[in-house]
Amino acid sequence: xxxxxxxxxxxxxxxxxxxxxxxxxxHAPADVLVIDHNNYHLFxxxxxxxxxxALAPADIALPIRTILRHQPNAFVMLxxxxxxxxxxxxxDAGDSRVPYDYLILAPGAVDNYFGHxxxxxxxxxxxxxxxxxxxxxxxxxxxxxxxxxxxxxxxxAHLAFIIVGGGPTGVELAGSxxxxxxxxxxxxxxxxxxxxxxxxxxxxGPRLLPAFHPDSSERALKQLxxxxxxxxxxxxxxxxxxxxxEVAGExxxxxxxxxxxxxxxxxxxxxxxxELGPGGRVQVLPDCSIPGYPNAFVIGDAAYxxxxxxxxxxxxxxxxxxxxxxxxxxxxEEEMRNLGGSHVAGDGASKRASGGIIPMTSxxxxxxxxxxxxxxxxxxxLGAMATVGKSRAVVEIGRLHFGGLLAWFAWMALHITVxxxxxxxxxVLTSWIYNYVFFRRxxxxxxxxxxxxxxxxxxxxxxxxxxxxP
Amino acid sequence: xxxxxxxxxxxxxxxxxxxxxxxxxxHAPADVLVIDHNNYHLFxxxxxxxxxxALAPADIALPIRTILRHQPNAFVMLxxxxxxxxxxxxxDAGDSRVPYDYLILAPGAVDNYFGHxxxxxxxxxxxxxxxxxxxxxxxxxxxxxxxxxxxxxxxxAHLAFIIVGGGPTGVELAGSxxxxxxxxxxxxxxxxxxxxxxxxxxxxGPRLLPAFHPDSSERALKQLxxxxxxxxxxxxxxxxxxxxxEVAGExxxxxxxxxxxxxxxxxxxxxxxxELGPGGRVQVLPDCSIPGYPNAFVIGDAAYxxxxxxxxxxxxxxxxxxxxxxxxxxxxEEEMRNLGGSHVAGDGASKRASGGIIPMTSxxxxxxxxxxxxxxxxxxxLGAMATVGKSRAVVEIGRLHFGGLLAWFAWMALHITVxxxxxxxxxVLTSWIYNYVFFRRxxxxxxxxxxxxxxxxxxxxxxxxxxxxP
Numbered sequence: 001x002x003x004x005x006x007x008x009x010x011x012x013x014x015x016x017x018x019x020x021x022x023x024x025x026x027h028a029p030a031d032v033l034v035i036d037h038n039n040y041h042l043f044x045x046x047x048x049x050x051x052x053x054a055l056a057p058a059d060i061a062l063p064i065r066t067i068l069r070h071q072p073n074a075f076v077m078l079x080x081x082x083x084x085x086x087x088x089x090x091x092d093a094g095d096s097r098v099p100y101d102y103l104i105l106a107p108g109a110v111d112n113y114f115g116h117x118x119x120x121x122x123x124x125x126x127x128x129x130x131x132x133x134x135x136x137x138x139x140x141x142x143x144x145x146x147x148x149x150x151x152x153x154x155x156x157a158h159l160a161f162i163i164v165g166g167g168p169t170g171v172e173l174a175g176s177x178x179x180x181x182x183x184x185x186x187x188x189x190x191x192x193x194x195x196x197x198x199x200x201x202x203x204x205g206p207r208l209l210p211a212f213h214p215d216s217s218e219r220a221l222k223q224l225x226x227x228x229x230x231x232x233x234x235x236x237x238x239x240x241x242x243x244x245x246e247v248a249g250e251x252x253x254x255x256x257x258x259x260x261x262x263x264x265x266x267x268x269x270x271x272x273x274x275e276l277g278p279g280g281r282v283q284v285l286p287d288c289s290i291p292g293y294p295n296a297f298v299i300g301d302a303a304y305x306x307x308x309x310x311x312x313x314x315x316x317x318x319x320x321x322x323x324x325x326x327x328x329x330x331x332x333e334e335e336m337r338n339l340g341g342s343h344v345a346g347d348g349a350s351k352r353a354s355g356g357i358i359p360m361t362s363x364x365x366x367x368x369x370x371x372x373x374x375x376x377x378x379x380x381x382l383g384a385m386a387t388v389g390k391s392r393a394v395v396e397i398g399r400l401h402f403g404g405l406l407a408w409f410a411w412m413a414l415h416i417t418v419x420x421x422x423x424x425x426x427x428v429l430t431s432w433i434y435n436y437v438f439f440r441r442x443x444x445x446x447x448x449x450x451x452x453x454x455x456x457x458x459x460x461x462x463x464x465x466x467x468x469x470p
Numbered sequence: 471x472x473x474x475x476x477x478x479x480x481x482x483x484x485x486x487x488x489x490x491x492x493x494x495x496x497h498a499p500a501d502v503l504v505i506d507h508n509n510y511h512l513f514x515x516x517x518x519x520x521x522x523x524a525l526a527p528a529d530i531a532l533p534i535r536t537i538l539r540h541q542p543n544a545f546v547m548l549x550x551x552x553x554x555x556x557x558x559x560x561x562d563a564g565d566s567r568v569p570y571d572y573l574i575l576a577p578g579a580v581d582n583y584f585g586h587x588x589x590x591x592x593x594x595x596x597x598x599x600x601x602x603x604x605x606x607x608x609x610x611x612x613x614x615x616x617x618x619x620x621x622x623x624x625x626x627a628h629l630a631f632i633i634v635g636g637g638p639t640g641v642e643l644a645g646s647x648x649x650x651x652x653x654x655x656x657x658x659x660x661x662x663x664x665x666x667x668x669x670x671x672x673x674x675g676p677r678l679l680p681a682f683h684p685d686s687s688e689r690a691l692k693q694l695x696x697x698x699x700x701x702x703x704x705x706x707x708x709x710x711x712x713x714x715x716e717v718a719g720e721x722x723x724x725x726x727x728x729x730x731x732x733x734x735x736x737x738x739x740x741x742x743x744x745e746l747g748p749g750g751r752v753q754v755l756p757d758c759s760i761p762g763y764p765n766a767f768v769i770g771d772a773a774y775x776x777x778x779x780x781x782x783x784x785x786x787x788x789x790x791x792x793x794x795x796x797x798x799x800x801x802x803e804e805e806m807r808n809l810g811g812s813h814v815a816g817d818g819a820s821k822r823a824s825g826g827i828i829p830m831t832s833x834x835x836x837x838x839x840x841x842x843x844x845x846x847x848x849x850x851x852l853g854a855m856a857t858v859g860k861s862r863a864v865v866e867i868g869r870l871h872f873g874g875l876l877a878w879f880a881w882m883a884l885h886i887t888v889x890x891x892x893x894x895x896x897x898v899l900t901s902w903i904y905n906y907v908f909f910r911r912x913x914x915x916x917x918x919x920x921x922x923x924x925x926x927x928x929x930x931x932x933x934x935x936x937x938x939x940p
Contacts, residue, residue: 148549445509445533
């Protein structure tokens with residue numbers, strides 16, 4: 001499948017980290033094989049808008065093959081990587097045994113139910129397209145069921161939407177669902193006053209958006225209150241069951257509980273045998289490599305790295321993954337060029353034995369220039385933002401914190417810019433303008449559910465949420 | 471749920487027939503309740519473009535509630551109608567017992583496997599959004615699997631696409647799949663030459679498009695040959711199994727068999743106890759009513775009616791359903807107005823006993839004017855068209871038959887015009903222009919399938935294809 005005699009870089013996962021690593025290697029004297037269990041790169045920051053019926057899945061997804069079409073050294077494979085054999089330098093994906101010279105693991109994160117995997121059935125999270133369309137379908141089905149439900153308690157439970165977790169995803173989803181109920185669908189129902197649907201955002205910590213400055217937390221809280229979202233702070237959810245949650249000793253009935261309380265690293269990295277840090281992330285060295293395996297890197301949400309310059313862990317956000325991807329690509333390309341592009345790591349018994357962070361390039365590094373690897377990865381914080389609803393957002397850039405309409409425009413401009421693919425940009429922009437002008441949403445489809453099973457626990461059609469079989 | 475003291479018209483199914491009946495009743499002195507198992511009206515003529523990744527489901531679907539938002543006498547219910555009790559004038563939908571004064575059954579059609587329901591698992595049809603996204607996902611997954619498959623026979627089976635049935639759906643799908651393989655994705659694959667993918671269209675009869683003029687059949691055949699589609703005429707498929715079909719005593723291997731060979735009426739109408747005609751359709755009277763039940767009508771694909779003016783059965787196409795819907799609405803409204811809008815049919819023991827086609831309005835019909843009911847339904851043939859691919863189509867309007875670019879523009883213009891919803895028109899038009907200019911398709915997503923299960927038989931996630939449980 002690859003060219004002869006060239007080293008092979010295998011990248012597992014094509015989120016922001018994997019994709020930007022692959023692109024950064026476009027001039028490297030190597031074959032780059034990207035393996036993902038989806039055939040598309042997904043723009044996860046807007047996935048909540050699929051869940052709230054504002055965007056269609058195709059608007060925020062683009063085939064990986066199409067993105068890398070014009071990069072001749074890039075190869076794409078659809079497959080689920082089940083196990084990595086670091087010592088033997090190969091991995092298992094389906095029936096295939098895939099050898100590598102360099103490995104970049106960017107498998108991302110899965111929802112973290114903190115020891116309660118059974119909650120998943122009642123409170124789906126939102127990492128994949130299938131999750132988002134399932135949440136959308138359940139939500140729309142709940143409004144439909146409320147319309148014909150005669151029991152007032154049952155009806156109330158269908159009109160209560162609980163989001164667990166007050167990070168950006170939880171905040172954005174809560175705002176978007178409340179707007180759906182108030183602005184978009186209210187006139188479509190004859191019996192139910194959907195504007196009175198309760199949207200309840202539960203955050204265990206003392207404030208929303210814990211990773212943001214307290215100013216922004218306060219701003220987001222006010223904006224959500226302005227929309228009519230109920231926010232519960234300071235108490236964790238202690239139980240999730242069919243038809244509701246328990247929080248602070250009280251039960252809240254709802255047939256729509258959505259999990260946005262946190263993530264942990266993809267279960268794939270547990271097969272490495274490497275030391276795991278918080279959230280099941282791999283404790284990588286400053287060059288993002290796995291201790292003992294200088295040719296194998298972990299980046300993005302699956303990596304745990306305390307930036308030596310700031311003393312702060314690299315956050316699990318798209319910018320972190322993207323920057324790590326570019327950095328690791330530069331390390332690999334530098335070493336290849338210094339070693340003349342031969343099979344640097346492929347015949348590397350000595351390197352595997354050497355272990356630690358001994359820079360592989362040091363013998364050949366020109367002059368005193370520090371190698372990219374020796375310099376280590378440093379995260380550049382470009383700021384953070386979250387939208388709370390139409391014309392509402394919070395933005396932080398350095399010491400600058402602001403909210404309101406300007407923040408909302410900044411949020412939109414950034415997301416359109418970062419979104420990959422010309423067609424997708426046009427589609428999202430068009431949808432947003434349409435939604436804004438007409439108070440409508442274009443993807444209000446209930447799919448994959450029969451009209452009667454709104455109360456049933458969820459069994460997603462795909463295996464993507466399951467840990468890979470051993 | 472409905473207004474007090476007004477008669478209630480219940481419409482089952484919101485395809486073209488049901489929707490146009492509901493709209494035509496907008497000024498009727500009645501409540502109109504539309505029940506469908508989907509929350510959206512689906513523009514089925516373009517569903518094949520969802521299957522071939524050109525359009526997103528949301529582009530051709532619009533929530534029924536939104537369409538009827540400004541019609542105050544219209545009510546919408548999401549539900550699966552399981553049984554109709556004609557004598558008691560009510561129906562069962564989920565847990566609900568829904569009484570009616572007038573009933574319009576427009577439940578549409580399901581795929582007809584002609585006594586081989588087990589074939590469905592290997593050869594899905596295309597009636598619902600979920601069918602189309604499943605076909606899309608399987609097809610794209612097949613190209614992915616071919617890329618990593620080492621066995622040449624297996625690879626060939628992944629690159630063979632068989633469409634059973636040479637009607638408009640089969641012809642359009644075959645052309646669209648071949649174009650996908652040749653124009654859209656060829657440059658995305660490194661190993662496989664997708665342009666050599668076989669697309670095989672199998673029609674049991676002697677010519678394609680049997681309902682069209684032979685000129686058009688010939689034209690479509692030439693256009694398909696020009697695209698590189700293989701067309702097999704004159705032999706029926708005698709077996710469908712995992713990995714292929716048998717036709718004319720020969721086995722053709724393919725992991726992508728799609729069923730477009732015919733439809734039969736929704737299994738709901740079998741619960742009526744009425745006499746069924748060809749394809750399980752209800753033999754309705756000239757006014758589209760069920761014999762013995764003048765207040766219960768069947769329209770569209772579920773009705774069998776030989777037009778008395780032409781001696782030809784009303785064809786199972788959208789125009790037939792739409793015209794029947796409007797006609798039946800006019801019959802109902804006329805009777806209501808003549809009877810002063812009181813509960814004409816609701817207190818109708820006399821009517822039920824009367825049976826037959828005795829016009830309910832006759833006692834009050836003004837002068838000699840024949841009532842709408844007495845006049846009976848007459849189908850107005852507005853022509854037929856099918857597209858074969860980019861710049862290729864066949865069109866018949868009266869005695870005028872033509873093909874080529876002009877036909878293709880006519881096809882596009884008509885479909886955009888008939889498509890419901892401003893946003894959908896814009897979305898489809900934009901996608902078509904994009905597809906035409908850039909040779910790309912915007913919805914190339916594999917969803918709902920894990921990367922490994924391309925060879926497995928299909929189990930749709932929804933129950934919509936199953937006959938309702940008794």
